[in-house]
Amino acid sequence: MNQTQLPYVLLYLCSTFLSSVSQVLLKKAAMREHTSLVAEYTDWRVILGYGLFVGCTLLTMLAYKGVPLNIGPVLEATGYLYVTIFGVTIFHEKMNPKKIAALVMIVAGILVYAL
Template sequence: MLELYVGVYLLGVLISSVSQVLLKKAAMRQYETPLKEYLNPWVITAYALFFGATLMTILAYKVVPLSMGAILEATAYLYITFFGVTIFKEKLGRDKAIALLLIVGGIIVYSLGMS
């Protein structure tokens, strides 16, 4: 049962990361009016996804321990880095790569402690 809720949590984190990409795409555009800057399909979709991801997180916390939630939330750094490199052509520098390895290492250490 825990695995299902962990999957729901991770899917929510992924959806939240996708919504951040949509917001960044929206921010990179020029708009005729400030109202159009906030009321456009990119932004509205992103906030709808954020809302859905929040509901998924709330549902997952019915079973997922709070201490595990922070670890699962850390996977967002991996998703965002992947999207940044693939979609926005951002560079993955040495410091960022080391930071990501530390995050993955922390997730692995926590997972090993759960068994």
């Protein structure tokens, strides 16, 4: 990776992080009771979550102006790390050995590709 690609890589990582945040918003909205189907889809969390997804798609498209296509999936894999961290800290999900092994393999894959 060269210096001209760095801003695009950071933009891609930001997009992946915001996409993970939108998943948290949608899960929070799904955990709430709603009085009707309309109320379920007009919840501010749902609107903001889907709005972030659209924004992240646009950011990712912009990032691909400077990120090679073969690096994109590696950067996208960081989303698994963000979602896991959010799951453990926000939703108090439990980590088991299989989940930890999967995260270690994801991080190892990112490191192997980066080095």
